Amino acid sequence: MGMKEKLAELRQQGLEAIEQSQDLDKINQARVKWLGKKGPLTQILRGMGKLSPEERPAVGKYANDVRNDLQEALQRRKQEMEKELLNAKLMAETVDVTLPGAPVAQGQPHVIQQIIDQLIDLFVGMGYEVATGPEVEEEVYNFEKLNLPKDHPARDMQDTFYITPQILMRTQTSPMQARMMEKHDFSKGPLKMISPGKVYRRDTDDATHSHQFHQLEGLVVGEHVTMADLRGTLQEVGRNLFGDQLNVRLRPSYFPFTEPSVEADVTCFNCLGKGCDICKGTGWIECLGAGMVHPNVLKMSGVDPEKYSGFAFGLGPDRFAMLKYGVTDIRDFYLNDMRFLTQFDEKG
Ligand code: PHE
Numbered sequence: 001m002g003m004k005e006k007l008a009e010l011r012q013q014g015l016e017a018i019e020q021s022q023d024l025d026k027i028n029q030a031r032v033k034w035l036g037k038k039g040p041l042t043q044i045l046r047g048m049g050k051l052s053p054e055e056r057p058a059v060g061k062y063a064n065d066v067r068n069d070l071q072e073a074l075q076r077r078k079q080e081m082e083k084e085l086l087n088a089k090l091m092a093e094t095v096d097v098t099l100p101g102a103p104v105a106q107g108q109p110h111v112i113q114q115i116i117d118q119l120i121d122l123f124v125g126m127g128y129e130v131a132t133g134p135e136v137e138e139e140v141y142n143f144e145k146l147n148l149p150k151d152h153p154a155r156d157m158q159d160t161f162y163i164t165p166q167i168l169m170r171t172q173t174s175p176m177q178a179r180m181m182e183k184h185d186f187s188k189g190p191l192k193m194i195s196p197g198k199v200y201r202r203d204t205d206d207a208t209h210s211h212q213f214h215q216l217e218g219l220v221v222g223e224h225v226t227m228a229d230l231r232g233t234l235q236e237v238g239r240n241l242f243g244d245q246l247n248v249r250l251r252p253s254y255f256p257f258t259e260p261s262v263e264a265d266v267t268c269f270n271c272l273g274k275g276c277d278i279c280k281g282t283g284w285i286e287c288l289g290a291g292m293v294h295p296n297v298l299k300m301s302g303v304d305p306e307k308y309s310g311f312a313f314g315l316g317p318d319r320f321a322m323l324k325y326g327v328t329d330i331r332d333f334y335l336n337d338m339r340f341l342t343q344f345d346e347k348g
Contacts, residue, residue: 003044003051003059010040011066018073024081031074041067111344112214112333115241115317115324116196119216122240126233128192128218133176135198139166141175146257147296154256159202169200173217174257177293177312181221181301186308190222196317207278207329208285214317219293221303221310227260227292230311234264234290241320242266247273249284258291258312269323278328287319 014034021027033039045063048056109117120130139162148155158171176195184191196216203209220229231250238248246267253263265284267273273283290313295305318330325344327333332340 003055004062006044007059007062007066010034010044011069014041014066014070015073018070018077021077021081024078024085027074027078027081034070035067035074041070108342108345110333111321111325111341112317114344115321116214116216118241119237119315119317119320120194120196122237123194123218126192126236128194128220131176131180131193131195132197133170133173133179133195135170135200136163137168137170137175139168141178142168142170142172145178145297145300146174147294147300148256152256154254160200161202171201172199172314173197173215174312174314176217177219177257177297178301180219181298181303184221186222186303190220190225191310192220192222194218205331207331208319208322210318210330210334212334213330215314216317218313218315219310220312221293221298221308223308225309225311227311230262230290230292230313233311234288234313237315238264238266241324246323253289253291255289255291257294257297258289259294261289261291264288264290264313264315266323269326270328285319285323287323288313288315290314 018030021030160171161169173195180193199215200212203211249265250262253261255261265286268279268283268285270276270278275281275283279285293310293312298305
């Protein structure tokens with residue numbers, strides 16, 4: 001067999017072997033086998049010396065062509081193989097975006113916050129602004145400017161945690177009355193505000209008392225504001241929260257910063273008025289203090305009591321939540337027991 005035939009056969013066999021290589025290893029092996037130092041092509045090229053000078057250029061060129069063909073075939077097969085591998089990998093790693101995700105537990109506002117939010121909705125609808133104030137309050141705002149001078153006996157009922165003799169944990173949201181009146185420009189119209197938040201007292205904790213609880217203060221000051229406006233407003237609150245199920249009654253009372261003063265009670269949800277442990281036998285649950293803003297309080301906040309009058313109320317969202325949902329112990333709201341808290345689903 002002449003050189004050219006040998007080379008042609010070699011090309012034929014080499015191309016076939018390369019074409020049949022099924023993975024990158026096999027392709028590599030084929031390269032070593034057909035083009036490597038010990039491969040047949042190298043052998044043939046080495047034997048070129050034995051050829052006559054006339055034959056040499058043509059055979060040399062042919063051998064080069066065979067080598068190029070084999071190299072090209074290897075290159076092509078390798079690229080094909082890499083593409084196949086990549087496709088297989090992409091297929092294997094496909095993410096099915098239509099699969100349902102792992103469920104994430106959804107939280108909800110605390111039941112007391114739900115009550116506060118409902119009240120905010122109601123009052124904003126009646127044109128009130130919502131203000132929040134400091135829980136660590138100045139004694140002057142918590143007591144003095146509310147007509148409770150030092151040594152006033154009514155301070156006893158609202159003993160609290162003192163940070164310094166002048167700074168305390170507020171016992172009520174009423175300090176916001178003074179803070180808001182001082183800021184308000186009455187020439188531009190009446191002041192109508194509510195202020196929800198936490199308050200603190202040295203109460204002995206029992207089923208209806210907690211050393212920390214919530215209040216929502218309300219204040220309206222303007223020209224010709226009367227007790228009738230207060231009554232109408234409180235009735236609206238009762239209707240909004242309890243519908244017609246429970247009754248609201250007003251009772252004369254005393255607060256140093258309102259005159260006259262009233263307290264509002266709601267029918268006991270537990271005994272519906274018959275008298276039980278929760279309402280201490282009265283059939284009613286107290287949930288709100290209110291009255292006409294005392295002239296001294298107006299004066300101390302720079303408001304002319306001859307020209308302006310107002311009403312104020314402070315209601316207890318904790319008590320409202322108890323009434324609305326029939327919760328028998330106020331302390332349950334603060335224990336952070338999820339079995340208790342998750343029962344009050346806003347959407348439910
Ligand atoms: N601040 C009073 C309390 O905590 C409630 C109240 C507010 C009474 C506003 C009258 C007017 O008991």
